[in-house]
Amino acid sequence: MGEVSQHIYQLREDFMKGVLSEHDVFPVPSLQFEKWMKEAVDARIPEAQAFHLGTVSAEHKPSSRIVYLREFDDDQFYFYTNYQSRKGHDIEANSHVSMCFFWPELERQVRLEGTVQKAEALKSDTYFSVRPAESKIGAWSSPQSQVLKDREALESLVKENTAKFTGDIPRPEFWGGYVITASYYEFWQGRKSRLHDRISYKNHNGQWLIERLAP
Ligand SMILES: Cc1cc2nc3c(=O)[nH]c(=O)nc-3n(C[C@H](O)[C@H](O)[C@H](O)COP(=O)(O)O)c2cc1C
Numbered sequence: 120m121g122e123v124s125q126h127i128y129q130l131r132e133d134f135m136k137g138v139l140s141e142h143d144v145f146p147v148p149s150l151q152f153e154k155w156m157k158e159a160v161d162a163r164i165p166e167a168q169a170f171h172l173g174t175v176s177a178e179h180k181p182s183s184r185i186v187y188l189r190e191f192d193d194d195q196f197y198f199y200t201n202y203q204s205r206k207g208h209d210i211e212a213n214s215h216v217s218m219c220f221f222w223p224e225l226e227r228q229v230r231l232e233g234t235v236q237k238a239e240a241l242k243s244d245t246y247f248s249v250r251p252a253e254s255k256i257g258a259w260s261s262p263q264s265q266v267l268k269d270r271e272a273l274e275s276l277v278k279e280n281t282a283k284f285t286g287d288i289p290r291p292e293f294w295g296g297y298v299i300t301a302s303y304y305e306f307w308q309g310r311k312s313r314l315h316d317r318i319s320y321k322n323h324n325g326q327w328l329i330e331r332l333a334p
Pocket of ligand 1: 166169182183184185186187188198199200201204205206207263264
């Protein structure tokens with residue numbers, strides 16, 4: 120076993136910061152999510168809005184990456200990206216996705232599952248318009264997920280686009296928002312001796328079924 124591997128093999132953390140009971144959670148998961156997200160933001164957890172996004176390709180191969188949650192409302196969760204990226208192609212082939220937040224300082228994890236679709240063009244336009252100019256040029260200049268010959272190839276695209284767009288920078292058609300509609304949530308609170316609390320919500324014909332899962 121390598122040195123780092125040996126080190127992580129022995130790492131042990133006990134979780135003691137909180138408890139989660141099926142008797143205390145909100146009857147709908149979006150309110151529980153809002154409460155926990157607020158607590159994560161209030162606790163100034165770095166990158167509290169970042170989540171793992173899991174997608175599945177046309178060949179049924181899963182992949183994951185971190186993206187930023189930019190907006191949420193009821194069971195709808197928005198993020199922004201390049202529609203022609205690897206995740207964009209996956210989503211075109213399979214609209215089922217998973218999300219996972221980890222807030223270590225609160226010893227909490229939230230998992231969600233649902234289906235995703237492109238956000239309304241107007242919503243993407245609005246979000247794009249408030250991004251700094253450098254990020255707008257970045258969106259135009261990055262053929263996200265494609266192979267680049269070298270760093271210079273990217274930098275020359277940035278130069279080209281900086282010269283091209285002098286006034287208002289429009290949103291590229293290949294870039295915009297996605298909205299995930301969640302139909303499953305799981306709230307995980309770390310507890311002592313790996314006996315964690317896990318409360319799940321399943322959407323069953325429009326009703327939320329709340330269950331406790333074994334840790
Ligand atoms: C903290 C963090 C936040 C990120 N936020 C985004 C994001 O909001 N949108 C995005 O397209 N990529 C974001 N990325 C980059 C993605 O993880 C990923 O590299 C990129 O989207 C390409 O993924 P794909 O090839 O699977 O499509 C972020 C990465 C990190 C580490």
